[in-house]
Amino acid sequence: MRVLTVIISFAMAAYSFAATAFYTSRLEKIARAVGFDMSVVMPPGIDTTGVVSHGGRPLRVRTNANGDVSHIGYKIFDDRVIGSYGSTDVFDFIERYVLELDLKLDGRSAALRMDVDNVKIVRGDMQMLRSVTPQTPFTIEEITRRMYRLKWNVGREELCLTFPADCQLMLGADVLELENMLERDVMRMKPLENGWKQALNGKELSAGDNVIIVDGGKYLSELIRGDIYLTVRNGEKELYCDRKNPSRSVGNIMLTGHSVKELPMRLSIVKYGDDTVLSGVTVRQFVAFCRAQGCKLYFGIKKTDGRRLTGTLFALNERMAYNHVLSVDFPLGILSGEREEVKAVVYPYIPLQNVTERFFIQDIE
Structure with missing residues (x-):
């Protein structure tokens, strides 16, 4: 006893x-x-x-x-x-x-x-x-x-x-702890079902053919923008998604996290210590994590060959002067309903004075 x-x-x-x-x-x-x-x-x-x-x-x-x-x-x-x-x-x-x-x-x-x-x-x-x-x-x-x-x-x-x-x-955390915190918080992020609507805070401009651009501004260069594209169907605004225009479609997904199906992402975190590879994370989780931190998102397309699109997502937090920089490899078959995995490498908590256009121009994977 x-x-x-x-x-x-x-x-x-x-x-x-x-x-x-x-x-x-x-x-x-x-x-x-x-x-x-x-x-x-x-x-x-x-x-x-x-x-x-x-x-x-x-x-x-x-x-x-x-x-x-x-x-x-x-x-x-x-x-x-x-x-x-x-x-x-x-x-x-x-x-x-x-x-x-x-x-x-x-x-x-x-x-x-x-x-x-x-x-x-x-x-x-x-x-x-x-x-x-x-x-x-x-x-x-x-x-x-x-x-x-x-x-x-x-x-x-x-x-x-x-x-x-x-x-x-x-x-109140050093860079090593911040990197571990990102890993922890992305994994447990539970995004809202219609959380993408929070990103629609820019001026709306008509692009013709029932397409509306929500102006998200630029970052570093004109090639890196926060613009989100909407289409009007039955009087309702929806996020634009069409394989015929992968640039707009992938940009929408990376800036809002929203897609018809959850998109798995193989996320590599570049750390001061050993790098970490996460599986079981989705694009929506990462985008929701950035927005929960108060980051403004911008996306730039580096190249596309009809099968894959590569680009860079910048998550800018001006109040604490840092960026998360995400290098993305996006299979375009996803836009047609194919089950493929987005590959991404994130450079977390980079002080803004260290963020230059090289993160977009160069292949940093």
Whole structure:
């Protein structure tokens, strides 16, 4: 009986340890440092305050759609302000980073840690930053692809903070972990059935013959665009798909992920360590993953020989200044209903200053 009790105790302990999942290893370290109850099962998609606190201040805890704890930090910003901005990335970083400075997870002082990260208090001091609350008036300035500048009015004084638009800094994960996160998140992505309609946010232009172009703009060159083609049937708009025009059809599939049937994709992830090849992933999953990250998609066709089309998909995230670059080999028989596999190689989380037209012009497979 005693042996059985011990076994049950160990099983419960193991369950408790695994009950809470974290989006990054940094968040797990923060959770342990602030005494987060690791046995708490957090429901997906919540934003709550008061589950745990530090230094007498309640912390904001958020989970993503998969139930991972995706954010822990001081509640510095008002929920309505975050909602109106359209993205939580910048606000999450500030809330988590200020908490990290207090926790000293790596043993560095706040001043030394900020110096390493190139996070600067231009006016004011650390004590003022610690005193900021959701009621403190502030402004935010985004210098596209480069940096952010936040200003608060703390009493009669101004506090000004700047930090670079750097995905590793803002997400709290190095490049090796980011690559593993991409592998994990693409595999478990569950795209919406009509998620392709989210991509239809450009100006509509007529292309004749009941075809409409949704202007998605260009990236790097005129040959790399985000244009989506629609056709009108029985008064309803549908995505254009016709073997007679593979360029438009494949472009539509790669920009929206949508096709009549799920398209399997053999995805090779180029890593700093060993490359990884994933099977069991679909084109729709990868596109949905990019869009869930807030990326804008552009596609350029390199060549086609009537049997295969090769091209490059660029997933641009301006707010954190990175690209996922996907080199694609697309069998055109798919457009006629044949069961074939799309082959692709992804170069993940490339800083924007490193992305040039060579990723499109050269054969980088």
